[in-house]
Amino acid sequence: MAKGRSIGFIAAALVAAGAVTATCFGDALGIAQAQSAPFGATSRPLEVLGSAKPWLAAVPGGPQALRGKVVMVNFWTYSCINSLRALPYLRAWNERYGDKGLVVVGVHAPEFAFEHDAAKVRLAASELKVGYPNLQDNDYAVWQRFANKGWPGFYFIDADGRVRGYRIGEGDYASGEQLIRKLLAEAGRDLSDVPVSPISGTGVEAEADWAHLGSPEAYIGYDKAKNFRSPGELRKDRTASYAAASDLDLNSWDLTGKWSVGHEFATLDGAAGAIRFRFHARDVHLVLGGASDGRPVRFRVTIDGAAPGANHGTDVDAAGWGEVREDRLYQLVRQRGGIADRTATVEFSRPGVRAYVFTFG
Structure with missing residues (x-):
């Protein structure tokens, strides 16, 4: 199937946490590339993260240290191929912009029962080299407050704590990085020494062959x-x-x-x-x-x-x-x-x- 701007194949999963409906998006270009938070999302995302728990890998200095930073929140689950194929971009952004004021935060919202086990999530995060802060959201409390709709979900929060962009599904990572750079520049960060270069995954994290899927x-x-x-x-x-x-x-x-x-x-x-x-x-x-x-x-x-x-x-x-x-x-x-x-x-x-x-x- 041609990638184009189609939504790809979608599998809806009714999650045990109340009436939350979670969806894996294999290719969601054009579904949600909003310049603000989705309808119903909190207007205080940093407060939500500040009260959330447990943190499997803590924010250095605690959640309060997110204030004044550009924050990229990624909703993921470790057995989901769509989440796994996003990891090369998240790791690269964390490495490129971590000392420029960006904090990448993973919110692990499980699809299957075994993904509720914090020890298994920690092991998976270690093997997958998820080196940024990671939160376990077993009851979908953070998911619901953010009004997220699926895996992988991406929220771009500026230094004033406002959601400036929301994306769902794979694809269009280049514009996601450009938005990160824009928010960092607005916060007064000099990015002249951080070039933009191609990002690609290997092994299971390699981009799908959309044309033949x-x-x-x-x-x-x-x-x-x-x-x-x-x-x-x-x-x-x-x-x-x-x-x-x-x-x-x-x-x-x-x-x-x-x-x-x-x-x-x-x-x-x-x-x-x-x-x-x-x-x-x-x-x-x-x-x-x-x-x-x-x-x-x-x-x-x-x-x-x-x-x-x-x-x-x-x-x-x-x-x-x-x-x-x-x-x-x-x-x-x-x-x-x-x-x-x-x-x-x-x-x-x-x-x-x-x-x-x-x-x-």
């Missing part, structure tokens, strides 16, 4: 599952045996083996099992959770029945082997050649693994 997010839990093709319907909250579909059309999926499908994820209950997805994209990711006994779960990825070779993702080798050790997003496939409709199969070696959502890039 033809697959949307696909949730495995029954609350949001679509296009399931194993014979029979998903059996909710109980162990059931599933068989492969005779055929998969584009953006459909199936299960084999004994699985228990809950509202948020499916758990493999049998000795072995697999999940397949028919996709059209350069990258394939799958959010996975480890077994309750804490031991790693081996898995193998194939593409159209063959080892991925050079088309393997960052979390598998050329033969397709990978291992689930942490609850997070795993990159299974990154195609190096032409993009066509293909089937990814993920086979697991033992019970206990949890599968949440496929995402693409």
